[in-house]
Amino acid sequence: MKTTTEKNQMNHPRVASRAEWLAARLELLKEEKELTRRSDEVAGKELFFTNGSSLMVVDVTAGSTFDFALPKKLCDVPQSTQVWDIAPDGKQFLVRVIQAQQITLPRLEGATEWFEDVKGKIAGNKNY
Numbered sequence: 001m002k003t004t005t006e007k008n009q010m011n012h013p014r015v016a017s018r019a020e021w022l023a024a025r026l027e028l029l030k031e032e033k034e035l036t037r038r039s040d041e042v043a044g045k046e047l048f049f050t051n052g053s054s055l056m057v058v059d060v061t062a063g064s065t066f067d068f069a070l071p072k073k074l075c076d077v078p079q080s081t082q083v084w085d086i087a088p089d090g091k092q093f094l095v096r097v098i099q100a101q102q103i104t105l106p107r108l109e110g111a112t113e114w115f116e117d118v119k120g121k122i123a124g125n126k127n128y
Helices: 018-043 114-124
Strands: 046-051 054-062 066-068 072-076 081-086 093-097
């Protein structure tokens, strides 16, 4: 198989060597680790939760024990809201709002004294 540094004759992107692939992979892992570290710095300082219709935050200090400050209300949220994720800056939230579904029940009708009604119709119609 022939490889070149540009594109091969069939106009496909070139195939990287194992050394090039490994170097690029290690660089991506290094960047991913740094992003995770920065995210963990923010994630370890505050705890977000819902309390009824309120989105709350509480400051957390981690050491040999966990210390919590008094919770603060951030905002009101609809009851049908679920908080799914928080941006690394702690200022934006990804939420899911569940739409209430209107359920239409089948119509149910009842009849009383229907047997007497049927007997009267039969008595009046001898062919029935």
